[in-house]
Amino acid sequence: MRDYLTKTMAFNGQFRIYTANTTRLVTKAQQVHNTEPVATTVLGRTLTGTALLSAALLKKKGLLTVKIQGNGPLSPIVADGNAQGQVKGYLHYPESDLPQNDSQAISIKQAVGQKGTLAVTKDLGLKTPFTGQVPLISGEIGQDLTYYLAKSEQIPSAVGVSVSLKPNSDIKSAGGFLIQVLPGAQSKLIEKVEKRISSLPAISALLAEDGSLENLIHRIVKTDQVEILTKVPLDYCCNCSKEKFAKALASLSAKELETIINEDHQAETICRFCGKKYFFNESELEKLLKLK
Helix, strand or coil: CCCEEEEEEECCCCEEEEEEECHHHHHHHHHHHCCCHHHHHHHHHHHHHHHHHHHHHCCCCCEEEEEEEECCCCCCEEEEECCCCEEEEEECCCCCCCCCCCCCCCCHHHHHCCCEEEEEEEECCCCCCEEEEEECCCCCCHHHHHHHHHHCCCCCEEEEEEEEECCCCCEEEEEEEEEEECCCCCHHHHHHHHHHHHCCCCHHHHHHHHCCHHHHHHHHCCHHHEEEEEEEECEECCCCCHHHHHHHHHCCCHHHHHHHHHHCCEEEEECCCCCCEEEEEHHHHHHHHHCC
């Protein structure tokens, strides 16, 4: 089954619910970055959260970037997403792994860090992108994204993200939800939804049953109380190109480019999101230098 995201209205427009199955997306990220188990879980949660926020905060155009800068060994963690369901991301230290604690739960808080910041940047094609930033409150990612939406976007929300691994550390399932409380929502309904969320098993466990997001939605609200508006396919997708890296090299100072030409006679760039390499020979570097 292909990964997808649903946009749903509930209780006659009192709640907006986004749900996402990101199992294949997270699997591809694991393969691209060759991540260890804890790093896989952290990156998978971040990618899932980014897909949900991109659907909720962007319209047809624009790019949303989530950056988590904690005091744990895996930080910083960066992910990009758009409204078309294309997501990508990386950790600076994908090979880092941490031992599991006595309860055999993966130490996400320790890996990310509980001190630091979570920043969300929305580039809508205007002159200046908007960036909102909040302190990390848990390091669990879902709770931190919930806090960001409440404090920076002024949207009462609940975010849950989950990644489940097989005994061999391959991805078993991954996904999440984002619930927004809309203006005029009844307090009794808010309490009801909160209770249902708190009693949910891990989202990845629900998705491992049949991969159905409809099942997850109906665990939050009853069948006759929801209207699924749209379904959006999700994919781990990088749009890097040699042209983009040429622009990055061109942004260097003339002195920096001259040093590269004189000492290395070439340059090799690597995309952090997908690992693809782009080579620039001396002639190509000289052409960039002439543009200065």
